Amino acid sequence: MTVTPEILHPSVRLSLGDWPQVDAKALPEADRAVFQLRSGAVEAYAQGRALTDIETTLGVHRGTVLRMVSRGQKPHHDGRLWGFRALVPRARVEPYRRVAAPQVLTHTKAGNAGAFDQLLQRYPRLYQQLRNELTERRVTLRPSGDGSRLYNVKGAIARFHATCRALGLGATDYPFNQKDRAVRSVGRLLLAWLEDDCSLALRASGARFKPSSALRHTERAALRAYDTVEFDAHKLDLRLKVLLERDPLGGEHVVEMERIWLLAIIDVATRCVLGWHLSLSRECNRFDAIETMKRALLPMHRPELTLPGLQLLPTGGFVTQTFEQTTYACWRQIRLDNARAHLATTSLDVVCETLGCTADFGPAYQPDDRPFVERFFGTMTTTLARRLPGGIDPANLKLAVKRLRDPKDSLQLLVTAQELEELLAMTIWNYHGTPHAGLGGLTPLEAMHQQLAGIRTEPISLRRLHPILRKHPQLLHDPVLCRVRGNLARGERAHISYLHVRYTSDQLTRRPSLLGEHLRVHVDPTDLRTVLATTADGEILDPLLASGAWRTERHSQWLRQAFYKAKRQRELNFAMGEDPIEAFLHLRKREATKRKRAANDVARVQHERVRQIKNTRTHDPVSDSTSIGNSLPEVLAAQLPIGPVKPRKLRIEPGQVY
Template structure:
């Protein structure tokens, strides 16, 4: 027979093999026979195996019902899929009911039906509908934004709004038993089902909304990660514990002070779950320098740490990749996943990843830690296996029963940052050697070793890029200052400090030329400079004490911030480090004490040198106490020389 125009229209899914199916066994027994006859009739018609008359005789479905059923099968649901055989289920509603007759109208039996009344009521009263939606979605209306409201409280405002609209007690919805409460609950339930992400975000907070936005199928990589160093994940985590740091006062007393929860930065290989490197940051927020330190440690060969905690030791197989697998020394990755933290997106980090590591960078969606689920789970594992077992743990939240005066416990047992570093070293080593369910119960290092032995190639850093300094260096451009007219020799200025060398000082033709600088953020005493054509000009040295004492970019910025805020002041001839340390020593607040302790811990050479110079100046012998020094005496008291002919 010839197909009717009904199924020959464009864009209709006429291939019944592609239609969604129905589980026949789940249908009630009274509906199974009806569904079977409907399906048989539709199949015969769609496959052109029988005439309409024969279909009616075989199935009992008449011509009118047959065309009605076919229309239902060819219709599309809200997701854009054809209904197919689902449309043949008896009493299946394919469209939501919309009331056509007015509300509060009685039928022939003098009864009032409220089917579809609530939706129609909201359509007729848009101001009430807007109020209800704003209350449910926590939308502020010019005032203070309130916490999430209960539905019972929203209903009270709904009833009040109805009365303000002039609706009397014998009119819908005030004439119902619960004044529309059940209808309001059903309306919110349908709203939540239709707009899941928006409702969850508005009603249940940012974290729940972030998880609601995540559709698992859209976040899976198109290419399965199977090769070591094919993709790694990076993230930072604040450790759930308090630690102490010890510093020396000007009088020589050793003082113990607690610090803010430190950061643990990690790099983990996705294919093998191996932790490649870590770094601990003691600041309130980690910086781009800390990110680079972590990248450097993940790339360089592992170095054994001296352990001071009694009973703490390395596992027999050490537990770090470069200690067991020679191919992983100086190995680098192809893709790095991290979040949108400011430190991660710094220019120096992106530059080092591109120029040194040679990898692609994937920052991923904003506020979506699930995108890096592997490293997030690792942080939780390290907390439960290590940090949460410390007496000074803060627990996973403020109500955690394990949280019991963590600062007092840290002081009592002297749980120091040195202990944190040693504990973290062993925790990660043990993790790398334990079976992991995500890699078929292989250990992370065992999985990596097997894959590399099976000729999985690992890219290694070239020899010329293996210097420790290259990880912490970045390029900057500065214009040469100076004046021929005033006889001021050429120099450059970087971060408030002047730099020069003999070549630059004797090259007035370089004034106003732009030089490219290679800056090491860990040591700003010297900077390597290059001419506009790319040739090297040489090493430029900082003026004064800035060129003598090794210091980081972070420390210099901290010193000049205090100077800009007029909290300290120093001239070109004064030692800025001595003044900075003196400022921290004079301020008796916790912030200054912690900064002083961190300076002594992280850059002890600065503190030792400044302290030595200060003590040397204070202990100089006076002219009466010892042999006079002509260089320390006033000009008028210089010794006379006797010349003998």
């Protein structure tokens, strides 16, 4: 075998540092002597010694040296070079390739080495059919004793022979001219494929396996805080109740509601939960995803515990509450799944454009591609959800179904959504102060402190949210174009309409030039009392206030849409001047005893009211997503007229009777 010296010149190509090593002591004595002689000659060649000198001093022919170097430079099937492994006597660096035609063997078995591989090379259809036998799980792998055994191989062999006949192979052709008709070759090939490919073997055995992307921690896992975060939603296996009303004797009238969703964002490097959100809807939507991201950016405060027996660990806390420098800090990359709420245009705009990070969408139905947030959900399930009276354990489904069918099963022991949110806040607070096995015994807050302070590493530089977005969180949502309506001749001042409600402000009424123009309206889905509008030139106007009863009480976009949907379907007898939220709540309470979805609607309204009470008492910017620089009372007071109010003459058109 001739090798070009220029290709294997030691100063250019040959680098023995990349060659896998071999323990010569493990070889037999005769093979060890040959291996050491070959390795010494190759090392001398790599150091720049001439082939004539090597042949004279070591006694290794120059052709053998070049052949050994060429063998060591060939790629191994494990992804590395053959290296010194190619210098071991009788080591095959290339598979055997048969050139001669197979012999007819009807009585013996020997003499046709490589004939089966030759057949597969001539007919790629046979090769693909045998691969499909494993990928489509027509041939399965099952444990047998201390090893494994293939099942349904006879069916695969019958289909293999049928394909051979369809390709035109007759009785005088291989494999039909052999004694065993290549039966053993098919079985050996299938087993060899499973031994070489672990994922294929696990697929054939029906076992659940982690994808290769989940195992590339050195490539994908972030070693720095706020570099990579994971986001996902989890449906809590927990029975919850809704308190409809209390009777004068102190009794509770409760109904059971549907299970709810927990959405969370966790930092990969420190395992800190940056933000979370409870969604009481039947399915998560894009507004829930954006609300979770918003909570991860805005500052948090110490939770107020009202349930007896709850206690916060002194070592725990929230990230933005413990480290003020992390407030409004953005991450570089976020890992998501392929849920529709995540793939929505609004969610992608917030992730990629507004926050300036990249989105890594993992494969469908592969939760192990986001192992950290999935593990956090498992911790919440075992430490919180299943320890409550309404917890549902999938391992004991029969017991759970029996409890559901038991007429004596009392709903009084179940928790409400408000109590669950308080328990969840306490659990996450204590989770941050508990030593974590994945962090070497450090707590998540201690790991975050080391990253921020630069202990044993360089301090990180945080990228913060734009100041305009800090002041106006509504800008995180995509705008809605609304036309400014009004008529100066009729005395109708400028206003816009959004979801059947008029919005206006003192500034907008004094801008008649905006009549007929379209404003970019940014809405906070959790509070529709005010909206933020910008002109076509980018000017941010004062907050526009809702008219009528929709201005007094905090309500979400879902609540208003559900109210007008019930009104269109003639389910509501709503009169002018009546509180629309109370009317809708009274309707859903009547239906809650028969429909769990109605019970969820009641729970959502109650949840919004409890959040408004906490927001009024604590002014928490996390729960008050309508924070726009001024509180709502201040905005209202700023837009009230100052001084005496002049009466205006009432104009009655002719022919009208009032």
